[in-house]
Amino acid sequence: MSVVITIDGPAASGKSSIARLVAKRLGYIFVGTGNMYRAFTWAVLHRGMDPDDAAAVIADLPSIVFECPILDGQTHVRLDGHDLAADQLNSDAVNAAVSLIARIPEVRARLVADQRALIRLGSLVMEGRDIGSVVFPDSPYKIYIDASEEVRATRRRAQGQTDNLAERDRMDKARQSSPLVIPDGATIIDNSAITLEEAVNQVLDALRSKKLPDLSAGTANDPNTTAAPPH
Ligand code: CDP
Ligand code: CDP
Numbered sequence: 001m002s003v004v005i006t007i008d009g010p011a012a013s014g015k016s017s018i019a020r021l022v023a024k025r026l027g028y029i030f031v032g033t034g035n036m037y038r039a040f041t042w043a044v045l046h047r048g049m050d051p052d053d054a055a056a057v058i059a060d061l062p063s064i065v066f067e068c069p070i071l072d073g074q075t076h077v078r079l080d081g082h083d084l085a086a087d088q089l090n091s092d093a094v095n096a097a098v099s100l101i102a103r104i105p106e107v108r109a110r111l112v113a114d115q116r117a118l119i120r121l122g123s124l125v126m127e128g129r130d131i132g133s134v135v136f137p138d139s140p141y142k143i144y145i146d147a148s149e150e151v152r153a154t155r156r157r158a159q160g161q162t163d164n165l166a167e168r169d170r171m172d173k174a175r176q177s178s179p180l181v182i183p184d185g186a187t188i189i190d191n192s193a194i195t196l197e198e199a200v201n202q203v204l205d206a207l208r209s210k211k212l213p214d215l216s217a218g219t220a221n222d223p224n225t226t227a228a229p230p231h
Contacts, residue, residue: 002119002122002123002124003123003124003139003141003212003213004119004123004124004125004126004131004136004139004141005019005022005026005028005123005124005125005126005139005141005142005143005207005212006126006127006131006132006135006136006139006141006142006143006183006186007019007022007125007126007127007128007131007143007144007145007203008127008128008129008130008131008132008133008142008143008144008145008180008182008183008186009127009129009144009145009146009147009180010146010147010152010165010169010172010180011152011156011163011165011168011169011172012147012152012153012155012156012163012165013145013146013147013152013191014145014147014155014191014196014199015127015128015145016032016034016127017196018127018145018191018196018199018200018203019032019125019126019127020032020074020125021196021200022125022200022203022204022207023073023074023124023125024073025200025204026123026125027073027123028073028122028123028124028125029070029073029074029075029118029121029122029123029124029125030073030074030075030124030125030127031068031074031075031115031118031124031125031126031127032074032075032127032128033111033115033126033127033128033129033131033135034098034127034128034129035075035077035084035089036066036068036075036077036111036114036115037098037101037102037107037111038077038084038089038090038094038098039066039077039078039079039084039089040064040066040101040107040111041094041097041098041100041101041102042079042084042088042089042091042094043064043066043079044057044060044097044101045093045094045097047060051097051100051101052100054104057101057104057107058104058106058107061106061107061110064079064080065079065080065081066078066079066110066114068114068118070118070121075118077089090159090161092161092162092163095161095162095163095164095168096164098168099167099168099171099172099175100171102129102172102175103171103175103176103177104177105176105177108130108177108178112130112134112135112178115128115131115135116135116136119136129172129178129179129180130178130179130180130181131183132144132183132184132185132186133178133181133183133184134178137183137184140185140210140211141207141210141212142183142184142185142186142187143186143187143189143203143206143207144182144183144186144187144188144189145189145191145199146188146189146190146191146192147190147191147192148190148192149165149166151192151193152165153165153166187206187210189202189203189206
């Protein structure tokens with residue numbers, strides 16, 4: 001039976017790097033949900049719309065053709081049939097607007113449905129802000145990744161990006177719809193002062209103590225499967 005490991009945490013805490021490596025070790029599909037919100041934000045900006053105008057964004061939602069196919073064991077994001085590149089998803093403009101788009105309940109409802117549908121394809125390591133609290137609240141395998149604000153800002157700067165992490169965290173925690181919280185039952189791992197490898201090992205130890213079934217790498221999933229058809 002497929003399982004979901006949920007990994008949540010604030011911006012630049014190390015979630016996606018850790019989740020990707022945990023998925024690889026276990027042979028699960030890696031799902032980065034932040035890129036889904038980033039793709040919708042890119043679409044809104046590309047259409048010249050104001051990301052703060054929720055009514056206009058909601059009106060345009062049905063015309064956004066979004067898919068998250070799985071290639072090489074991880075989800076990618078595709079808009080109107082085109083893959084979005086990392087520099088588009090992580091542009092300064094998207095960093096500045098994504099929390100405005102992510103607070104719109106209609107955007108969240110659509111993406112949460114897509115995220116839940118991925119379980120049909122196999123066992124998942126899914127990272128984001130609301131995965132353990134809203135998307136898969138019944139998962140017994142919940143992790144919350146944290147790091148100090150200073151460490152997170154330093155790591156993001158080292159990636160060459162302009163990103164107001166404090167403001168994004170403030171908005172993500174304060175919004176009405178699925179705010180960033182530490183999910184009930186989550187193991188908190190602070191990786192401010194440890195390496196990526198040490199953080200991955202701590203996550204795997206926590207999952208073992210939560211009695212994660214011992215599925216050997218690669219048996220659970222076909223690494224090249226296309227998710228639900230576009231809509
Ligand atoms: O990589 P980083 O932590 O900076 O951000 P991300 O995971 O790519 O997420 C970008 C933004 O998407 C977040 O600041 C949230 O506003 C939103 N998001 C969300 O609301 N819910 C999720 N499950 C994932 C991301
Ligand atoms: O996904 P999220 O925004 O939470 O963070 P990330 O993109 O995985 O990590 C931000 C940066 O911190 C990346 O360049 C990671 O390689 C680095 N990192 C690190 O140096 N040490 C760690 N223990 C975790 C992440």
